[in-house]
Amino acid sequence: MAGKEKSDPSQLYDAIVVGAGIQGSFAAYHLAKRQRRTLLLEQFPLPHSRGSSHGHSRIIRSAYPQDYYTAMVAEAYLLWAELEAESEAKLYRPTPLLVLAQQENPEFQDFWKSMEQNRVPREVFTPEDLGRRFPGIRLCGGEMAVSDLTAGVLNADKALKAVQDQFQSRGGTMRDGEKVLRIVPGAVVTVTTSQGEYRARHLVVTAGAWASRLLAPLGLPLPLQPLRISVCYWRAKDPGDHGRLGQLPLFLGINLNGEKHHVYGFPASEYPGLVKICYHYGSPVDPDKPDQMDRASPQVPDIQILRDFVSQYLPGLHPEPALQERCLYTNTPDEDFVLDRHPRFSNVIIGAGFSGHGFKFAPVIGKILCELSLGEEPAYNLSPFQISRFPAVPKAPL
Template sequence: MAKWDVIVIGLGGAGSAAAYHLAARGCRVLGLDQHHRVHTHGSSHGKTRIIRQAYFEHPSYVPLLRRGYELWSELEQAVDEDLFQRTGLVELGPKEGVVIPGVLRSAAEHGLAIEELSVAEVAHRWPGLAAREVHSQAQWQAVIEKDAGYLRVEACVEAHLRLAEQAAATLQHERPVRHWRATPYGVKVTTDDGVEHAERLVIAGGPWSGQLLAGLGIRLSVLRKYQYWYAPQQTGYDQRDGFPCFFHETPAGNFYGFPSIGQDGLKVARHSGGTPVETPTSPHPTDGADQSLIEDYLKAFLPGVGKHLQAQSGCYYTMTPDEHFIVDVHPDHPQIAIVAGLSGHGFKFTSVLGEIACQLALDGETTLDTSLLRIERLRQV
């Protein structure tokens, strides 16, 4: 008889949530992670992540986000901690671009409340978002989503881990998984210090998913990305001043950021680009070219921030060919659920992805529509 009902590989955003939901259903859960608890080596760190519902990437994500919002609220109540800060989100770009039409489409299909503004109106409301170089271009537009904001990344992961342990899950950090194998009775997972057996398996390996899913014939690429924190040189950028999160589609690529929070400063990053890596490693080397692009963006769109860099951090995007997630059961082994390839926009979903992974592992299906995220689409690419 297997010692565990379910083993979860990876205890970052999605894996920690999966461990919690599985334990809450009474499973004997073993969670394994190669690094220390709430670490900075993967993709679930950096203090903040934007959360939004009017999803330009595809309208099919909106029902997942609605459930995710419910689960984030439940998590906050369970741990008695503020995890989701609703600052609002300003998205700005060409009317005929990708972001603005996508936001409007998702909002229209799902009845989401948004506000449409001209670029000049945005600059009047938030002078720090001047975007001077596009003021005269009538083809640019802004959309405001008031029920958006940011999640406190590390606190969210820790909350899920804590609740999983309270529900009797066993979580073992700094225990790398070397390989896994399906067996007639479930799965066999081999680590550096022994073998574990379980009836079911959840793979949530973040940037290490490619190695864990090597036999599937799915192409996952890993990009090194950077996040920067600047001390604004002018006032008006603080969260206490009502400054929002922001996401801009510009000729130089897509950029996003957050209001200045406490002593941390204003966080900004480039959603576009990234450096391909074969094997995720840390610490991350500095990237002067990336920082230069960030500071050019700040000069054009947030001119009062300046160049006083306080801190920077690296992380990883694990990309699928179409930039949609993989959330499915293994096509050859139905006792294995997979959450992978979140493609740089997945953390906001991790509350619901954990619930879905739990349902897939235990029930073989989920109550939510995940047809966009099935593995088979990528095995045909």
């Protein structure tokens, strides 16, 4: 838990970052590397599992249907390796990723074209090839598979601690257990928390599922929807297969069985003999009451979707999950991120709506948010991430 020295209202920071998940922690880290006096605020005592950055495993991959994500992840690999070297911690384990889909699926075609154009190392499998290489996976409906040979698994908990430690080692200040109550914008931004008041020339908001609540009083009604995601772990029917479960690849099933969203999975590692498989969508929820489902919204039958997937495509696993956990997504309508300046207050920067696929990009996202806060223009085309793409949100200064 971070130190609790008394706040000094006369103290002026170069930047305050609100939200110490993986995106905010990397933004603070890059600011500290640029020798900016930076304060990182987190509403919950650290470490915690209330947001979207906890747990053991996240996928990193070059395979994306959008070229702008493939371009970003190329730098992300380099920056993850840099953090590993700085922290002397092993954060990444190479593991091939299988993309499974009907060949004529438009999204799969976009995956294929992007991998080809960006020269992503890959291997194509027919159902027979796949059965020989990975006997635990069965293609049963005319699907095909292509593997992303650059992919791997990131250790989320270790990565979050590593970047926070590096931030503090560079002189950054981190205060947890401090809920932000009020933001007063201006040339100097004032942030009032449950423990004190802070001032800074720049503010970066990376508050995850709580971002909408913080930004609405600043005239920015972003269409962010928190979702509760079921994180499920599955056991082999035959105890003798437990060892082979750790040899499975990562996988991403696209629109299988007529479902709109993806199913993704990991080889056994977090829990001995248990394979992690999740449905890439969930049910709307209040992040402060994650156990109380939003009755006004339709509930997603995610567990049944996963049962059906396991029964058909991973027949060696029990069709009932052995263990269930949860995680929060914060989705935008198009599932692209928000990386932008406030339309009225240019010294307020927003990183939000990572829609369950932002963790892998965190080193690059943090760098982009740092550059935006310093008045610089990042090297990437940020038009897919601009606030102005949402029709109900102000497109110009008020």
